[in-house]
Amino acid sequence: MMRVGRLAAIAMAVTLLGAALGPSATTTKLPGGGVSIVRPVSGAPVAAIELWFRSPSIGFDATPKPGIANLAALTVAASEPLTKTTLADVVAETGGRFGVSVYPQTIEISALVPSTEAAHVLRTMTGVYFTPVLSEDGRAQALAQVRLDARLRDITSPYDTLRDTLFASMFRTGPDHFSPVDPSQASSITLDELRAFATRAFRASNATIVLTGAVDSQLAAAAVEGRADPGAPEPAVDFTSVLQTTPQSVTRQGSVAGFGYAWPGPAIKDERSATALDFVADYLFDPDSGLVSKQLEHADATIDAQYVTYFDPGVFYIEVTGSQATMARAKIDAALLAMHKPLDEKTFAEAVRQFQYHVMSDVSTPLSLADNFGWYASEGDAAYAPGADLDSGRYITSIRELSPKIVAEVVAKYLSSTPTATAVLEVHSK
Amino acid sequence: MKQLLLALLVTGFAIPAAAAPDRYPSTTTIENVPAQVDMNSALAGVQVLLPGGLDRQTSQQNGYAALLGEVVSATPVTSAGQQVPLRSAISGLGASLTVNVEPENVQYYVEGPPAALRTALGLLGTALAAPDFSPATLTDAKRALEDRIIDADESPFGVLSEMLRRAYYPGSGTGYAPLGSRAVVATATSAALRKFWSDNYKSGGASLAGAGRVDADVARAASAVIARLPAGTPAALTVQAEAPMDPPARIVTHRDVALPWVGMGFAAPAAGTKDFAAMLVVQAIYMSLGRTDSIVSQPAALRPINAVYQYDVRPANFIIYSSGNGIGAAAGWQLVPHATDLLDSKPLDPAVMQRYKTLAIGQFVIDNMTLEDRSALVGWVERMGLDPDYPNTVLAAIDAVTPEDVQRVVKTYMHKYRIALILPRPTQEER
Numbered sequence: 001m002m003r004v005g006r007l008a009a010i011a012m013a014v015t016l017l018g019a020a021l022g023p024s025a026t027t028t029k030l031p032g033g034g035v036s037i038v039r040p041v042s043g044a045p046v047a048a049i050e051l052w053f054r055s056p057s058i059g060f061d062a063t064p065k066p067g068i069a070n071l072a073a074l075t076v077a078a079s080e081p082l083t084k085t086t087l088a089d090v091v092a093e094t095g096g097r098f099g100v101s102v103y104p105q106t107i108e109i110s111a112l113v114p115s116t117e118a119a120h121v122l123r124t125m126t127g128v129y130f131t132p133v134l135s136e137d138g139r140a141q142a143l144a145q146v147r148l149d150a151r152l153r154d155i156t157s158p159y160d161t162l163r164d165t166l167f168a169s170m171f172r173t174g175p176d177h178f179s180p181v182d183p184s185q186a187s188s189i190t191l192d193e194l195r196a197f198a199t200r201a202f203r204a205s206n207a208t209i210v211l212t213g214a215v216d217s218q219l220a221a222a223a224v225e226g227r228a229d230p231g232a233p234e235p236a237v238d239f240t241s242v243l244q245t246t247p248q249s250v251t252r253q254g255s256v257a258g259f260g261y262a263w264p265g266p267a268i269k270d271e272r273s274a275t276a277l278d279f280v281a282d283y284l285f286d287p288d289s290g291l292v293s294k295q296l297e298h299a300d301a302t303i304d305a306q307y308v309t310y311f312d313p314g315v316f317y318i319e320v321t322g323s324q325a326t327m328a329r330a331k332i333d334a335a336l337l338a339m340h341k342p343l344d345e346k347t348f349a350e351a352v353r354q355f356q357y358h359v360m361s362d363v364s365t366p367l368s369l370a371d372n373f374g375w376y377a378s379e380g381d382a383a384y385a386p387g388a389d390l391d392s393g394r395y396i397t398s399i400r401e402l403s404p405k406i407v408a409e410v411v412a413k414y415l416s417s418t419p420t421a422t423a424v425l426e427v428h429s430k
Numbered sequence: 431m432k433q434l435l436l437a438l439l440v441t442g443f444a445i446p447a448a449a450a451p452d453r454y455p456s457t458t459t460i461e462n463v464p465a466q467v468d469m470n471s472a473l474a475g476v477q478v479l480l481p482g483g484l485d486r487q488t489s490q491q492n493g494y495a496a497l498l499g500e501v502v503s504a505t506p507v508t509s510a511g512q513q514v515p516l517r518s519a520i521s522g523l524g525a526s527l528t529v530n531v532e533p534e535n536v537q538y539y540v541e542g543p544p545a546a547l548r549t550a551l552g553l554l555g556t557a558l559a560a561p562d563f564s565p566a567t568l569t570d571a572k573r574a575l576e577d578r579i580i581d582a583d584e585s586p587f588g589v590l591s592e593m594l595r596r597a598y599y600p601g602s603g604t605g606y607a608p609l610g611s612r613a614v615v616a617t618a619t620s621a622a623l624r625k626f627w628s629d630n631y632k633s634g635g636a637s638l639a640g641a642g643r644v645d646a647d648v649a650r651a652a653s654a655v656i657a658r659l660p661a662g663t664p665a666a667l668t669v670q671a672e673a674p675m676d677p678p679a680r681i682v683t684h685r686d687v688a689l690p691w692v693g694m695g696f697a698a699p700a701a702g703t704k705d706f707a708a709m710l711v712v713q714a715i716y717m718s719l720g721r722t723d724s725i726v727s728q729p730a731a732l733r734p735i736n737a738v739y740q741y742d743v744r745p746a747n748f749i750i751y752s753s754g755n756g757i758g759a760a761a762g763w764q765l766v767p768h769a770t771d772l773l774d775s776k777p778l779d780p781a782v783m784q785r786y787k788t789l790a791i792g793q794f795v796i797d798n799m800t801l802e803d804r805s806a807l808v809g810w811v812e813r814m815g816l817d818p819d820y821p822n823t824v825l826a827a828i829d830a831v832t833p834e835d836v837q838r839v840v841k842t843y844m845h846k847y848r849i850a851l852i853l854p855r856p857t858q859e860e861r
Contacts, residue, residue, distance in 0.1 A: 042468040044799040045452035078725045088725050093785060095792015097727040114792045115452040145725045214452050289521045298577060353524030357542055360472045365800055391472040391543065
C-alpha cells in the first residue's frame with residue numbers, strides 16, 4: 001500500500017513539475033525527500049550524475065568553520081563504505097570522472113560515466129552520501145587533498161585567489177565571506193564535527209539529483225531512499241551573507257599580478273536583470289569574442305568575468321591576471337561606462353546571437369548541462385536553468401526579451417563606477 | 431611495488447559485470463553528408479576535412495598547415511554588408527569556427543544552431559575557395575599563430591609527442607607539431623602559402639562529417655563548401671613508419687621544466703584491424719597504472735602515467751608518458767615494463783579483463799562525447815574506409831576482447847619502443 005501511494009505521489013510530481021521545466025526534463029519528488037531532475041540528451045552513450053546539497057560551506061554552527069563542507073564531502077568520498085569500495089574508485093573503474101565542488105551555499109558531487117554504468121554509480125553515490133560513513137583514514141586523505149588543491153590553486157589559479165579576496169571584501173559575514181575551500185583551519189576540524197555536518201547536510205531530503213545524457217526517467221529509481229529524517233526539525237540555518245555597506249579595496253600577494261572588481265547583483269528571481277548581466281559578461285569578456293578580450297588579444301593579460309546567479313544577491317565579478325593586467329584596467333572601466341548607454345541595434349542583435357550560441361554551447365555536454373540544472377535548482381529555480389528545454393525555456397526566452405535599453409538600465413543600476421569590492425594582486429617577493 | 435601491481439593485474443576489483451554497451455546514434459547519410467544525427471540537440475556541428483594536414487608539409491613548410499588555417503580564419507568576408515574576418519563574421523552569426531591541424535588532414539569545424547550554421551558554412555566556403563594572402567592578413571595570421579605556438583611549446587607532453595612521432599615517421603611531416611615551427615612561420619611568404627593552398631585545398635580530396643541537429647539544409651550547405659573548392663585531387667601520399675628497435679633509441683632535449691619528463695613511443699595497430707579493440711584495452715591497462723590516491727579525478731598533467739593511442743593516422747602509434755612527479759613516485763615509471771612482462775607472461779584472469787574492458791569503453795565514449803568529437807569520429811571512420819557504424823562496432827569489439835587478444839597485442843607491440851626525455855635546462859652554474 002505504501003509503495004503504491006509513493007508511486008502515485010511520484011506520478012503527480014512528474015506531471016506538475018515536469019510541465020514547469022518543459023517537455024525535455026522530468027522532475028520527480030524522491031521517496032526520501034529531495035528532488036530528481038532527469039534531462040535525457042541523445043548523443044554519446046555517457047551519463048552525468050550529480051548530487052547537490054544546499055548547505056553553508058562554513059557549517060551550521062554559530063562559529064564559522066571555513067572549509068568544513070569541502071572537507072566533509074571529500075572525507076565521505078574517501079572513506080571506505082560498507083560495500084568496501086570507495087565512491088571515487090567505483091567511478092574510476094568505469095573509466096569515468098569524479099569530482100567534488102563546493103560553493104558558498106551548495107555542495108556538488110559529480111560523476112561522468114558510460115551510460116551502462118549510470119544506475120550502479122547513482123546507487124553507490126546516493127548510498128554513500130545519504131548514509132555517510134566518515135573514517136579517520138578518509139579524513140586524512142581528504143586533508144591531503146585539500147592541501148594539494150590549495151597548492152595547485154596558488155600556482156595555477158590566480159583567479160581563485162582574486163575571487164576569494166573579492167568575496168571576502170564584499171561580504172562582511174556569512175558563507176559568502178569565506179573561501180569554500182579554505183585550507184587554513186581544515187586540520188583543526190575533528191572527525192566528530194565532520195560527522196555532525198555530514199549527518200545534517202547529506203540527507204536525501206536536502207538533495208537534488210540531476211541526471212543527464214543517455215539516461216531515461218526510470219534511472220532516478222536507482223537512487224537509494226536514504227535514512228529517515230529525525231522527528232524534531234533541526235534548527236533553521238541562517239544562510240544570509242551580509243554585504244559591506246561601503247566599497248572595500250584590498251591588496252593581496254600571489255603568483256602573478258592582477259586585479260579584480262565585484263558588485264552585488266539581482267536575486268535569481270529577477271530573471272530579466274540576471275540574464276542582462278550574463279549578457280554583459282559575455283559581450284565584454286567572452287575569451288574569444290568579448291569586446292575587451294579582443295582588445296587584449298596579444299597582451300599578457302587574461303580576463304575571467306561572469307555574473308554568478310545566486311539565490312540573493314548574485315555577484316558580478318571581473319578578474320584580470322598577467323604582467324599587463326594594469327593596462328587592462330582602463331579598457332575595462334571605459335567599456336563598463338559605455339554600457340550605461342544602450343548599444344546600437346545592429347551591435348546588440350549580433351551580440352545577442354553570440355550570447356545565445358554561447359549559452360547553448362555551454363550546456364551541450366551532459367556534464368555541463370547537469371552542472372547548470374544542479375546550480376539553478378540549488379539556488380531556487382531549476383526552470384530558469386539554461387538548457388532546461390532545448391532552444392526555448394525561460395532562460396532563452398529571457399534572452400529574447402532583452403533590449404539595448406534594458407541592458408543599459410541594468411548596468412546603470414548594478415555596475416556602478418565604484419565597485420563594491422576591488423582587489424589587487426601583487427607578485428609576492430620570494 | 432611489483433607485488434602491488436601483480437595483485438592489481440591478477441585480482442582486479444569486484445564489480446558487477448557490464449551490460450551490453452549503449453550505442454552512439456547510427457551514422458546516417460543526409461545529402462551525401464555522413465552524420466550522427468540528434469534532432470533533440472539545439473546545435474549542429476559540421477567538419478570540413480581537407481588535405482593539407484601535417485603529412486603535406488616538408489621541413490621547409492613546417493607550420494604552413496596551421497598558418498593557412500589562420501589565414502582562412504582571418505580572410506575578410508561580407509557579412510551584414512561589411513567586410514569582416516571570417517572568424518568574427520561566424521561569431522556574429524551566433525556560431526563558431528575551430529581549425530584543427532591533424533596528421534592526415536586539416537579540419538574546419540563549424541558549430542551553431544542550424545540556421546546560423548548554414549550561413550556560416552557559406553562564408554567558410556567563400557574563404558576556403560579564395561583565401562586572402564594579402565600582407566595585412568598574413569601578418570595578422572602569423573601573429574595569432576605565433577602566440578599559440580609559444581603556448582604549445584610550454585606543454586611537455588606536446589614536446590615529447592613530437593620527438594617520438596618525428597622519429598617514427600622519418601621524412602614525413604606527419605610527426606611535426608600541429609602548429610609548426612616559429613622560424614618557418616615567421617619567414618613564410620604569401621606566394622609560398624598560396625602554393626600550399628593550391629596544391630592541397632582541392633575538392634577531390636575533401637570530405638564532410640556532421641553531428642547533432644544536422645538536417646538536409648545544413649547538409650546541402652556543407653556540400654556547397656566543397657563544391658566551391660578548385661577541382662582536382664591532391665596526389666596520394668603513403669607515409670612510412672620506422673619501427674622502434676631493441677634496445678630502444680633515446681632522444682633527449684632540454685627545456686624549462688622543473689623535473690624530467692619521459693615518454694615511450696610504440697608502433698600500434700590500425701583502426702579496423704582485429705587488434706584495434708585489444709589495443710584500446712591495453713591502453714586502459716597502462717592508464718590504470720597512473721591512478722593516484724587522489725579522491726577526485728585529476729587532469730592528465732597531474733597523473734603519474736598516461737597513455738595516448740593515436741589511431742587517426744596511418745600507421746598508428748602509441749605513447750606512454752610520465753610527468754616529472756610520476757617518474758619517482760610509488761606508482762612510478764618502473765611499473766610500465768613490469769606490467770608489460772606480466773601481461774606478456776600469461777593471459778589475464780577473465781574477471782580482471784572485464785574490469786579493463788569496462789575502463790576501455792568508458793575512456794572511449796568520454797573521449798568522444800562532444801559534437802566536435804563525434805563529428806570528427808564520423809569523419810575519421812569515413813576517411814579510414816570503415817563501416818559507418820564503426821563507433822558502435824568498436825564498443826562491441828572491446829566487449830569481445832579476450833585475455834589472449836591482450837597477450838598477443840602486448841607481445842606484438844609493447845616490447846620495442848623509443849624513449850624521449852625532457853631534462854631541465856642546465857643552470858648558469860651547471861654550464
